Amino acid sequence: MPAVGVFALQGDVREHLHALSALGAEAFPVRRPGELDRCDALVLPGGESTTMAKLARTFELLEPLRERISGGMPTFGTCAGMILLADRIEGGTADQETIGGLDVTVRRNAFGRQVDSFEDDLEFAGLAEPVHAVFIRAPWVERTGPGVDVLASAQGHPVAVRQGHLLATSFHPEVDGDGRVHRIFLEMVAG
Numbered sequence: 001m002p003a004v005g006v007f008a009l010q011g012d013v014r015e016h017l018h019a020l021s022a023l024g025a026e027a028f029p030v031r032r033p034g035e036l037d038r039c040d041a042l043v044l045p046g047g048e049s050t051t052m053a054k055l056a057r058t059f060e061l062l063e064p065l066r067e068r069i070s071g072g073m074p075t076f077g078t079c080a081g082m083i084l085l086a087d088r089i090e091g092g093t094a095d096q097e098t099i100g101g102l103d104v105t106v107r108r109n110a111f112g113r114q115v116d117s118f119e120d121d122l123e124f125a126g127l128a129e130p131v132h133a134v135f136i137r138a139p140w141v142e143r144t145g146p147g148v149d150v151l152a153s154a155q156g157h158p159v160a161v162r163q164g165h166l167l168a169t170s171f172h173p174e175v176d177g178d179g180r181v182h183r184i185f186l187e188m189v190a191g
């Protein structure tokens with residue numbers, strides 16, 4: 001079973017650990033470089049992306065994360081995790097750092113104030129039944145590079161994308177116990 005770390009300096013770590021364990025992965029929190037070394041794959045959870053990036057730098061995880069992710073480690077980002085994976089951000093602060101690797105531009109807090117949080121049932125590529133998607137101050141994908149596949153959209157904007165070993169969703173598949181999006185990720189890990 002694959003060793004799947006969950007970035008654990010900030011964010012909804014426990015929900016991802018549960019979702020991964022329920023599917024048979026060896027899931028554990030990652031707070032330091034030695035723990036990252038043990039990972040076959042990684043999840044970047046939801047949370048607050050500027051805080052997560054700052055903590056990653058403070059705890060000397062940012063460069064090791066960039067190396068592993070650009071080196072091909074399968075990585076799944078949800079919401080703030082999607083923002084951290086994105087190569088480009090709109091609507092962030094000018095100095096907001098990301099880990100990068102995913103050739104997309106994301107817009108932070110894209111769905112606006114009135115719909116800060118909402119839920120929707122979305123068609124998802126490769127899944128027979130729609131996914132119940134929970135959005136919390138979610139980003140959307142504004143532009144995608146040529147190697148990026150859009151797996152799901154909401155209100156006309158991509159909210160789930162895949163590029164090779166990288167998977168990202170604007171919403172939180174970890175919160176509802178469905179497991180199918182995490183299973184797609186573990187299938188990517190299995191290769």
Ligand SMILES: NC(=O)CC[C@H](N)C(=O)O
Pocket residue numbers: 045046047048049050078079080081083108109136137138139
């Ligand atoms: N639920 C979330 O992860 C919200 C993401 C948050 N709006 C950010 O920009 O980091």
